[in-house]
Amino acid sequence: MVIKKLFLAEDDADDMDIFRDTLIEINPDINLLIAKDGLMLLNMLEAAAELPDLIFLDINMPIKNGFQCLQEIRASLKWKNIKIIVLSTSNDVEYIKNAYMLGADLFIPKASSYNEFKALLSKCLNFELDSLRKFIP
Amino acid sequence: MIRNLANKTDANIANCESEPIHIPGSIQYGYLIGIQGDALIISYCSENCTGLFNKNITEILGKSLYLFFQKDEIEAFFKYNSKTEQELTRPFVFTYSNEIYHCTSHLSGTITILEFELFSDDFLKLPDLYIQTKRFAYSTEKTNNLKSLCQDIADETRLITGYDRVMIYRFDKDYNGEVFAESLTEGMEPFLGLHYPHTDIPSQARDLYLRNLVRLIPDVNYTPIPIFGLETTGQPLEIPDLSLSFLRSVSPIHLQYLKNMGVNATFTISLIHNNKLWGLIACHHSAPKPLPYYIRISAHLQGFFLTSQLDVRQIADDFELTTQTEHKLNELYDILENNDQSITDKKTLKLLKELLNADGVVIFYNHTIFPEGILPDNIDIRMLINWLSSTVKKGTFQTANVKKDYPGSEQIDQTIAGIHYLPLSRNTGNCILWTRQEVEKTIKWGGNPHKAMTKNEVNATLSPRNSFDVWKETVKFQSKEWKKPEIHAASLICSAIQHQLHMRDLKEDQIRYTDLNVKLHRTVEELANMNWISTHDLKEPLRKIQFYASLILERTYDEIPESVKVNIAKMQGAANRMQLLIEDLMSYSKIINEEVSLQEVDLNIIFKEVLLEFQENIEEKDIVIQLSTFPTIQGISFQIRQLFINLIGNAIKFSKENAPNTLKIEWQEILDTEIINVTAKTGKAYHKIIVSDNGIGFDKNYKDKLFKVFQRLHSGRYAGSGVGLAICKKIAERHMGFIEAEGEEGKGATFSVYLPVETPGLVQVLH
Numbered sequence: 030m031v032i033k034k035l036f037l038a039e040d041d042a043d044d045m046d047i048f049r050d051t052l053i054e055i056n057p058d059i060n061l062l063i064a065k066d067g068l069m070l071l072n073m074l075e076a077a078a079e080l081p082d083l084i085f086l087d088i089n090m091p092i093k094n095g096f097q098c099l100q101e102i103r104a105s106l107k108w109k110n111i112k113i114i115v116l117s118t119s120n121d122v123e124y125i126k127n128a129y130m131l132g133a134d135l136f137i138p139k140a141s142s143y144n145e146f147k148a149l150l151s152k153c154l155n156f157e158l159d160s161l162r163k164f165i166p
Numbered sequence: 167m168i169r170n171l172a173n174k175t176d177a178n179i180a181n182c183e184s185e186p187i188h189i190p191g192s193i194q195y196g197y198l199i200g201i202q203g204d205a206l207i208i209s210y211c212s213e214n215c216t217g218l219f220n221k222n223i224t225e226i227l228g229k230s231l232y233l234f235f236q237k238d239e240i241e242a243f244f245k246y247n248s249k250t251e252q253e254l255t256r257p258f259v260f261t262y263s264n265e266i267y268h269c270t271s272h273l274s275g276t277i278t279i280l281e282f283e284l285f286s287d288d289f290l291k292l293p294d295l296y297i298q299t300k301r302f303a304y305s306t307e308k309t310n311n312l313k314s315l316c317q318d319i320a321d322e323t324r325l326i327t328g329y330d331r332v333m334i335y336r337f338d339k340d341y342n343g344e345v346f347a348e349s350l351t352e353g354m355e356p357f358l359g360l361h362y363p364h365t366d367i368p369s370q371a372r373d374l375y376l377r378n379l380v381r382l383i384p385d386v387n388y389t390p391i392p393i394f395g396l397e398t399t400g401q402p403l404e405i406p407d408l409s410l411s412f413l414r415s416v417s418p419i420h421l422q423y424l425k426n427m428g429v430n431a432t433f434t435i436s437l438i439h440n441n442k443l444w445g446l447i448a449c450h451h452s453a454p455k456p457l458p459y460y461i462r463i464s465a466h467l468q469g470f471f472l473t474s475q476l477d478v479r480q481i482a483d484d485f486e487l488t489t490q491t492e493h494k495l496n497e498l499y500d501i502l503e504n505n506d507q508s509i510t511d512k513k514t515l516k517l518l519k520e521l522l523n524a525d526g527v528v529i530f531y532n533h534t535i536f537p538e539g540i541l542p543d544n545i546d547i548r549m550l551i552n553w554l555s556s557t558v559k560k561g562t563f564q565t566a567n568v569k570k571d572y573p574g575s576e577q578i579d580q581t582i583a584g585i586h587y588l589p590l591s592r593n594t595g596n597c598i599l600w601t602r603q604e605v606e607k608t609i610k611w612g613g614n615p616h617k618a619m620t621k622n623e624v625n626a627t628l629s630p631r632n633s634f635d636v637w638k639e640t641v642k643f644q645s646k647e648w649k650k651p652e653i654h655a656a657s658l659i660c661s662a663i664q665h666q667l668h669m670r671d672l673k674e675d676q677i678r679y680t681d682l683n684v685k686l687h688r689t690v691e692e693l694a695n696m697n698w699i700s701t702h703d704l705k706e707p708l709r710k711i712q713f714y715a716s717l718i719l720e721r722t723y724d725e726i727p728e729s730v731k732v733n734i735a736k737m738q739g740a741a742n743r744m745q746l747l748i749e750d751l752m753s754y755s756k757i758i759n760e761e762v763s764l765q766e767v768d769l770n771i772i773f774k775e776v777l778l779e780f781q782e783n784i785e786e787k788d789i790v791i792q793l794s795t796f797p798t799i800q801g802i803s804f805q806i807r808q809l810f811i812n813l814i815g816n817a818i819k820f821s822k823e824n825a826p827n828t829l830k831i832e833w834q835e836i837l838d839t840e841i842i843n844v845t846a847k848t849g850k851a852y853h854k855i856i857v858s859d860n861g862i863g864f865d866k867n868y869k870d871k872l873f874k875v876f877q878r879l880h881s882g883r884y885a886g887s888g889v890g891l892a893i894c895k896k897i898a899e900r901h902m903g904f905i906e907a908e909g910e911e912g913k914g915a916t917f918s919v920y921l922p923v924e925t926p927g928l929v930q931v932l933h
Contacts, residue, residue, distance in 0.1 A: 118706055141713050143720045
């Protein structure tokens with residue numbers, strides 16, 4: 030499956046830029062829409078004519094955090110099947126467990142190396158999600 | 167051979183006390199006969215017996231008494247004598263030449279001494295005795311203190327006897343005397359309230375007065391009648407001891423004393439209380455005065471009346487003080503029970519001071535002085551208390567004259583003359599001290615007490631003072647004496663005060679603990695917060711640094727100069743180190759704070775996994791591993807793993823470069839009695855896991871410091887956050903165990919982890 034549309038929910042400006050720039054490097058044709066908090070993400074989903082192929086969801090966001098969004102998205106009939114990848118600075122075991130429990134398809138920690146991130150993102154875009162899963166609940 | 171036994175020695179002696187007044191060898195008046203043996207041989211007689219019997223002395227001495235008195239009279243006398251009750255009340259009467267004589271007898275050594283006096287009143291007037299007793303009973307009811315009772319007795323005695331002056335004379339503890347009560351003929355100079363030095367009645371006189379209860383001198387200017395004794399050849403003549411003799415001649419010094427006072431006749435009655443000489447009833451007359459027999463007895467009865475009342479009166483006098491003190495005591499008890507008002511409040515201290523009728527009071531507790539009233543400076547108080555606690559070994563201490571005992575009294579004599587010291591506990595020096603100011607007392611002496619005796623320059627004879635003019639002495643530096651009820655009240659209040667002070671301490675402790683508890687909770691909360699803060703506030707920017715550094719390096723690798731690459735790599739290195747540090751700190755805090763529960767941890771598996779993780783490094787450094795087998799323990803799996811990751815990681819990190827490296831990991835089960843550094847040995851069993859290497863080791867002086875956070879012994883050359891071993895220690899402690907290190911520089915290091923075999927639980931998180 031080819032990914033055409035991506036949603037990113039992220040409040041940090043640097044992380045937004047990093048994501049966008051890296052994405053352009055991998056595939057400049059993918060349409061990326063960015064929400065800067067949880068509420069905005071949900072509004073974007075409401076308003077979208079076309080649903081995204083993949084959502085990248087940061088946990089720590091104001092107004093509505095990643096977990097809350099995850100819950101709501103998975104609870105809705107329209108969106109419950111969208112693939113969601115959760116991003117976090119923390120590699121707290123509880124966070125990870127929680128993310129999967131709430132229905133995330135993948136949890137990845139935010140990278141501290143450019144190459145690492147680029148490789149990771151590529152794999153995500155190829156839906157090689159299972160290989161990235163380190164935690165089996 | 168007939169000898170005159172009269173003591174001719176003038177008072178040529180150093181000191182009154184040694185004058186031999188009991189063997190004067192003469193009598194004042196009357197007749198004295200001393201008989202010995204069953205035949206009643208007269209071995210001694212007074213010279214005037216010649217007149218009585220109309221015979222020469224040679225015809226009397228050595229002859230039997232039977233020659234002079236009727237046989238049945240004598241026998242009746244001895245029968246009378248053999249009664250165990252030698253009462254003075256009914257004397258025995260002899261008749262001779264139609265004269266009636268009453269006779270008393272006593273034994274002096276082997277001599278029976280018979281004393282005869284003309285019987286001038288021939289019967290005891292019972293109605294008089296009845297009246298006398300009734301009046302006494304009435305008096306005890308009427309008077310409400312000792313002094314007024316004594317006054318009544320003095321008056322009554324004068325009424326009975328007719329002497330010009332009757333004094334009740336009372337001794338103090340040094341046997342100085344005070345005229346306590348007095349009955350006088352009008353116009354005479356009063357002696358009431360005067361004090362007389364103890365030398366006026368010397369000690370051998372006082373001893374005599376204890377045995378011989380009444381003494382009569384009918385005429386101070388009497389001519390002594392010598393006693394003659396018959397000396398049997400070969401045996402030295404014993405001078406009879408006349409201590410118990412009524413007619414005994416008295417000391418010439420005493421006679422002089424009386425003459426100097428202008429007294430011509432005296433009669434004294436001993437007042438005995440608790441087997442001690444309490445005082446005397448002293449009767450003086452300005453002219454010679456004989457005293458008939460029954461009058462003497464009536465007067466003596468007054469003496470008994472008085473002494474019978476002494477205890478009762480003492481108690482009654484004390485009673486008022488006791489009642490007052492009890493009242494104050496109860497007031498204090500109420501206040502102390504009701505814990506609101508503290509004993510060290512000014513108001514309560516004031517009551518404490520008044521409890522003992524003191525001028526000042528000090529509570530000394532936990533090295534703090536709580537003063538109230540008239541007191542010297544705190545420095546002086548402290549010095550006094552120091553002296554007291556080191557000098558007074560047992561019980562309490564009181565004095566009305568602190569100058570006598572305390573060397574530093576000059577500093578405090580403006581405010582303190584008397585103290586009552588009550589220690590609260592032996593070790594701490596805590597005490598209560600009551601103080602009294604001096605009360606200037608003026609004592610009136612009958613004559614200069616320091617010149618009671620004067621030595622005649624010419625012939626070295628002693629003579630009593632001839633001036634009895636009132637001599638005033640001002641006594642300073644003495645406070646009022648501490649009375650029994652007051653001292654008793656002090657000891658009663660003692661334990662109540664101790665209790666209150668302890669309660670105070672406990673309350674203060676409680677406040678402190680509550681305070682600390684609150685602080686502790688706050689700290690724990692803050693720490694918990696820190697955990698979260700560390701994650702997001704510290705880690706985030708760090709990650710960014712790392713990322714951008716990698717971005718530059720990895721994306722534009724070919725375009726940047728070598729030097730820039732190097733610098734950026736250094737930047738990354740620093741950032742990485744910081745990340746490690748933060749992660750370690752987070753682990754450390756997690757270990758303390760995180761709520762976890764015990765699991766079964768198979769140490770064999772732990773070690774296998776840890777060694778697997780380090781496999782590359784082990785091979786790289788060519789380390790030979792010696793691994794024992796291990797038990798399964800109760801613990802927190804990830805923490806135990808972390809512990810050994812750190813220890814084994816260190817062992818690998820600090821192995822020598824080129825030498826053959828070994829890493830030994832062993833296990834023992836051991837009792838705490840065998841562990842040197844354990845203080846409380848209870849026989850508890852521990853697992854001892856030993857990780858030892860032969861790497862670069864460490865200076866053994868640092869074997870404890872190693873475990874402190876940020877303590878790095880090999881910083882610079884070897885990477886490390888400095889928290890690793892602190893984490894190990896915390897993990898061991900969390901499991902209720904401990905960790906020890908042994909090392910030698912250049913030789914290697916051994917780390918021993920002790921974990922209890924039976925863990926009752928984990929050290930719980932504070933919440």
